[in-house]
Amino acid sequence: MQISFNHASDLHDVKELLLSLAGTSNRDLEVVTEKNNTLYIKVNRNEEYMIQTYIVPALSKFIIKRKEPTLFRNLLSTVFFFHDESEQQQIIQMVYSIISEDEANLHPQLREGYRREELLTQALTIFLSNQNIYFSFEAFLKFRLKDYYNRLLDYIEVAIDEYKLEQDYQDFIESLRKYIGSKTRTAFSQVHVVYENERFLFYDENFDHFTYQVQSLEDDFISVKGFEVDQELIAPLLLICPKEIYLYVLDVDHGMIQMVMNIFQERVKVLPHERFYEQQH
Template identity: 35%
Template sequence: MAEIIFRSKMDAKRFYDHLLKCFRGNPSNQDILLLEDRYIVKVLDRKVNLEKVKLAFYEFIVKIKRDDWFRAILQDQYFFEDSEEQQHIMEIIYSVLEGQREDLSVLIKENGEEPNIREAVEEIFQDNVSFSFDSFLKFRLRPYLKVLESYVEISIDEYKMEQEYQMFIQTLRDFLTGREPKMDTLHLLFDEEITFFDEKFEEIKRGELMRMIDRKLLFNHPVYVDSASIAPLLSIAPKSILLYTKNPEEPLVRTIRNIFEERVLVKSFKGLRPTKEWIQQENNANENGA
């Protein structure tokens, strides 16, 4: 027999429901009991596979309770009480957990390896065992909670950076709104360096680009605006930008697309640096396709 004692009635009920779900009605409720008045889940050993109980308890920790702990850390330690903000940060956390954000995952690993929860669960379950979930949490899972704090901390930093980036993008969109275009079409080549071409496919030299820059832009946004790319683009405010790149997911390419939105057409290339003639052919092909 195994007996797990909870401090929270809700936790007892949720573990009980999860346990029944894992066994899918077999064994019956007579073999898995919820003592609601004492917040105890009792598993009788005569028919119940203890290995399945261990697995259900493990899943309860890393799937059900983990969300509770993440949200408690967000609210109690970092004072994120708004549910929408919490949800945004939770999405970042889970993108890290699911391996979608390797740049952030590396930072977690630098803070220490995640404790072996399965091993801790295995140790706490013995024949005819009775234990407190909250004591298990306090004495066996403290390192795990520290790791969860690391996930939250890093994800909050990422969230704040994303918020700042969105504000930056919106500020530059506002600058662009209503601005008179100085050129209908601009060709922008991303390679070892960024090269601007006008509507006649003639290269716009660096000195000429600098003369085109609206000084108010650099004065008002000196930290965020790149004088080699963003500042000239915003100052010229072309009706359309044809952007040629080997890597469409490059951060600066994404930023330009986010600022200029439907004005940007990205065309990828491989191999050697494109010539002016190649750019012209690509443009002609695009016009004919349209």
């Protein structure tokens, strides 16, 4: 089996992967670098086993680790017309986040069909069934991986949807920041919020409990880009617009707590749940 590469670095990486998988003293598999960026692989026995156990995994790993990021960038540019490098990088990061999910948490659009690793293994196994083959790696990458490319497109489509949703969410948060920045008067300078029995309770600077009825926010903030303003915690805080917000929580990763921190930023101080009762007495 002979594989030609366009770049010496690619040949070197594939050779290193093969040797790391098969071992340098494996007599059943000989790996030799030839001139003109060609890799010669000789299988002395157990041909099918050697191809399936060493050659296919090495090439598959090389494609995923070395070639795939560039493939994603090319697809984003030529198919989806995302040319900005920063945007491309953010979407690619989302792609890999999606890919890393286990089967149970995989995005609904991606639950059907094979994972990309399986598609690469299938394509390589069929293509390399004859060990006497001589081929260009770049040509194989370009013309023999249709199912793999289609799967990459599936990943990108989902990642773009999530990227746009994240952008809309950040615009929503920024609009709420501008809203509180424009308010010059506040009902309370300091508010303490404690999460009890699955609801948020409000206390003033003297730790006296109060309720705040949300009559209405300005129309612009009932729904911004499809995101509704939470009426239990976010809306009251927007209307009160305190200079200091103390949140007493058991779980700092609670979605609503994170949202308050994103909107009010330096105004927010997060404290352990038990501190609230200590300060009341």
